[in-house]
Amino acid sequence: MQVWKFGGTSVGKPERMHSIRELLNSDPSRKIVVLSALSGSTNALIAIGEAAKAFDDAKAAALIEDLKTHYGLFIKELYATPAGRANGQTIVDNEFGFIKSLVGIKPFTIKQEKELVAEGEILSTKMFQAYLEEKGENSVLLPALDFMRIDADGEPELATIEEKLVTILNQYTDKQTIITQGFICRNPREEVDNLKRGGSDYTASLIGGAIRADEIQIWTDIDGMHNNDPRIVKRTFPIRELTFEEAAELAYFGAKILHPSTITPAKLRGVPVRLKNTMQPEAPGTLIANQTSDRDIKAIAAKDNITAIYIHSTRMLNAYGFLRRVFEIFEKYKTPVDMITTSEVSVSVTIDNSENLDKISAELREFADLEEHDRDQNIICIVGNFSADKEGIALKVLDAMKHIPIRMISYGASEHNLSLLIHSKYKAEALNVLNERLFYYEDAMKDIFTAP
Numbered sequence: 157m158q159v160w161k162f163g164g165t166s167v168g169k170p171e172r173m174h175s176i177r178e179l180l181n182s183d184p185s186r187k188i189v190v191l192s193a194l195s196g197s198t199n200a201l202i203a204i205g206e207a208a209k210a211f212d213d214a215k216a217a218a219l220i221e222d223l224k225t226h227y228g229l230f231i232k233e234l235y236a237t238p239a240g241r242a243n244g245q246t247i248v249d250n251e252f253g254f255i256k257s258l259v260g261i262k263p264f265t266i267k268q269e270k271e272l273v274a275e276g277e278i279l280s281t282k283m284f285q286a287y288l289e290e291k292g293e294n295s296v297l298l299p300a301l302d303f304m305r306i307d308a309d310g311e312p313e314l315a316t317i318e319e320k321l322v323t324i325l326n327q328y329t330d331k332q333t334i335i336t337q338g339f340i341c342r343n344p345r346e347e348v349d350n351l352k353r354g355g356s357d358y359t360a361s362l363i364g365g366a367i368r369a370d371e372i373q374i375w376t377d378i379d380g381m382h383n384n385d386p387r388i389v390k391r392t393f394p395i396r397e398l399t400f401e402e403a404a405e406l407a408y409f410g411a412k413i414l415h416p417s418t419i420t421p422a423k424l425r426g427v428p429v430r431l432k433n434t435m436q437p438e439a440p441g442t443l444i445a446n447q448t449s450d451r452d453i454k455a456i457a458a459k460d461n462i463t464a465i466y467i468h469s470t471r472m473l474n475a476y477g478f479l480r481r482v483f484e485i486f487e488k489y490k491t492p493v494d495m496i497t498t499s500e501v502s503v504s505v506t507i508d509n510s511e512n513l514d515k516i517s518a519e520l521r522e523f524a525d526l527e528e529h530d531r532d533q534n535i536i537c538i539v540g541n542f543s544a545d546k547e548g549i550a551l552k553v554l555d556a557m558k559h560i561p562i563r564m565i566s567y568g569a570s571e572h573n574l575s576l577l578i579h580s581k582y583k584a585e586a587l588n589v590l591n592e593r594l595f596y597y598e599d600a601m602k603d604i605f606t607a608p
């Protein structure tokens with residue numbers, strides 16, 4: 157069995173949903189199909205929630221009407237028959253009736269907000285299942301809220317997911333296609349919750365891991381993971397193969413095509429992940445698996461909104477226990493640290509969640525001196541096979557960056573990652589100069605020095 161996930165752009169237009177059906181039928185394997193909300197819907201639902209929170213009923217009602225109109229037009233093109241359209245209209249009327257009732261609850265709490273945001277995936281999957289039914293396909297809609305669980309820390313409970321899903325799937329052995337929602341889940345209080353923005357990729361990987369799928373395919377609007385951010389850099393190309401470790405580093409450090417946690421369940425259960433393009437299905441895409449390929453430097457990614465914290469020990473040389481005390485504070489505030497550099501008396505760290513920064517700083521000041529934090533920083537992450545015997549990689553990176561001020565460097569923690577901290581104003585320049593130096597320079601040199 158395979159798990160195929162289609163993102164917001166892949167379900168965002170009626171004709172795209174038609175293409176998904178064709179894609180599903182062009183491959184004989186049984187599949188669990190994970191769908192995101194129509195592109196733009198999650199943002200629109202969040203905006204409705206913001207208006208409700210602010211007691212701005214008129215604004216909330218207007219935003220709801222706009223979104224409902226969008227869905228009304230969508231279903232007109234999605235279905236071919238009057239019966240199909242009537243079915244689609246019932247789905248839209250029911251879900252928007254529910255959305256209105258949610259927004260009417262005062263005060264509008266986080267519980268209602270999560271139920272509201274979940275409506276994006278509920279609508280897309282119900283509409284798609286009704287479309288497959290109209291076409292007489294052998295499919296069923298399986299609510300993710302029946303099996304997708306997170307714990308009190310927001311972490312998915314893989315064992316529970318596996319147990320519930322396997323039991324449910326046993327009832328549908330005759331179904332060729334099983335549709336479910338990405339992103340949404342239940343928390344330990346049984347409330348509707350979610351896996352955070354972009355979380356449908358994670359759903360697909362959790363399902364793929366839970367059922368030990370043959371393959372997980374993430375279908376999106378680009379022909380695989382590119383060697384650099386195509387929104388910022390012009391000359392990028394798709395990478396054919398990545399190891400789980402390389403893909404995890406890229407996703408964590410900003411390659412938007414994958415949710416940062418996607419790789420973990422797939423890697424745990426050894427399920428390969430393939431990134432494919434809905435608009436160009438014949439393109440090979442990117443295969444993420446255990447194998448390595450020989451190119452040393454694979455790709456570059458950038459993570460935004462980073463804050464750097466510079467901590468100096470007041471006890472000076474040979475103080476032990478200092479790092480433990482520092483990291484206990486970050487642990488206490490559940491704030492992950494991305495980059496770390498140390499000297500004998502100082503440690504610098506970066507974080508991307510600065511929600512508790514004031515409290516963290518106050519506790520650090522009890523035993524350390526802090527410099528002023530550097531906000532609006534960017535981590536540039538170069539990913540590849542950097543095993544200890546490889547020469548010259550850092551030289552190439554630093555050569556490319558010679559005109560850009562570097563605040564921190566992290567190299568050697570993993571064999572797959574070299575990270576640099578720079579101010580975000582240099583991000584586009586850094587991605588572009590690294591792209592030219594790391595991926596095109598040698599070829600350009602060959603052209604210059606090879607006699608025609």
Ligand SMILES: Nc1ncnc2c1ncn2[C@@H]1O[C@H](COP(=O)(O)OP(=O)(O)O)[C@@H](O)[C@H]1O
Nearest residue numbers: 163164165376378380381382384385411412413
């Ligand atoms: N290194 C990269 N390789 C490929 N795409 C990337 C990369 N970095 C950023 N992206 C962006 O990720 C987008 C796909 O992710 P996303 O919008 O979340 O898709 P979906 O809606 O299908 O989940 C691409 O359109 C591309 O602009």
Ligand SMILES: N[C@@H](CC(=O)OP(=O)(O)O)C(=O)O
Nearest residue numbers: 163164192198353354355356
């Ligand atoms: N709808 C969610 C989940 C998601 O993963 O979307 P996408 O597959 O379009 O990134 C979001 O917008 O965050």
